[in-house]
Amino acid sequence: MNKEALIRCRKLTKVYRKGRIEVVPLKDLSLDVPQGEFLALMGPSGSGKTTLLNLIAGIDRPTSGELWIGEEEISGMSRAQLTRWRATECGYIFQLYHLVPILSAYENVELPLLLRKDLSKAERRMKIEAALDIVGLSDRGDHRPAELSGGQEQRVAIARALVGDPSLLVADEPTGDLDRESADSILSLLRDLTGEHGKTIVMVTHDAKAAAAASRTLHLEKGQLVESLEGGGK
Template identity: 45%
Template structure:
């Protein structure tokens, strides 16, 4: 249980490197997430949280430093290998659920499984429906996403993020567009998944009350970890 799912070693990120307009966004970020940990990432707007999340999610590469996922140095991987690692190891939940509104809830959950050939087969529908039940939406699995409430849509997004059984779940302001009651329900669901499945979760949030319910809080200010 002490094996780190994620380790960042002196991660830096700059844009327009070598030009007069060069902008340094992240400075020597060191961070480790143990298996089963639930971490809240906080900081003011423009502090570098989104850039850091994109790097952790393998959507962007750092300018320097090393990012390890389950012990694998991602700097040694080409784009195809990064895509494969991301698809099988990392799940994403965003502030905007990014569901396909014309599809049903369970069809949205099916999408990652259909895209990945290794998981294609008759059992994927069973798995998708099991995930809908896992997030408390079995009775509305066949409802179109556009006809669901914001809280329900975010639960579907969580089910979709869990479709590939990721080791690491990245949640970017997952409750930001929800009312207090719905936000609490979505957080409770993520906490339940974390405790029951051992899924490591990193959640970016401005909600201090929810952050205090996580295992640890990390503050980012001006591209540096301050606490």
């Protein structure tokens, strides 16, 4: 087993049952993702990309197989344990940002910290300001999502994913709703997060140019990895 890998999936299988219908979006998938890697996952619609991200992020649990993130076997955790684990260990970035419209950028970034009992208001403020600074939005903390561009909204969402200082970020088509220029600037931010800040990122994308910004690209088909190509980025 590769000790340097932050993510280790072993024969991960996910089965969904709806009445008599069984869907198997992931089948015996094994994968190592080294610490600090920017991994792109591509594949046709329905190939299991979001399912895999949700398992890696501890939002959903595998039906069988093992999933280790660092020293923790998250496949063995209960839902309550996973919720606590996520608060400090994994940030999730969505295609449509999922910001709360009535909250300011600052308050949106604060949300995951409100789940934590160990931080004072002053400690929260330091973390929120640091996260907004990393994404280049120190001067937009008071803006509501409707007062930001799409690229800026995604930056706020990235700050929210970063604010608890997790080692792992997962992103489901983070540039899917952006114009090329904003997309490229988000991709370059994600690259900096792996390089300068040592984060490990797993990003699902349908865009070959986005995948080229990653350090490695893997392809999923029918719940299995089918080939591995080096990204053009590094």
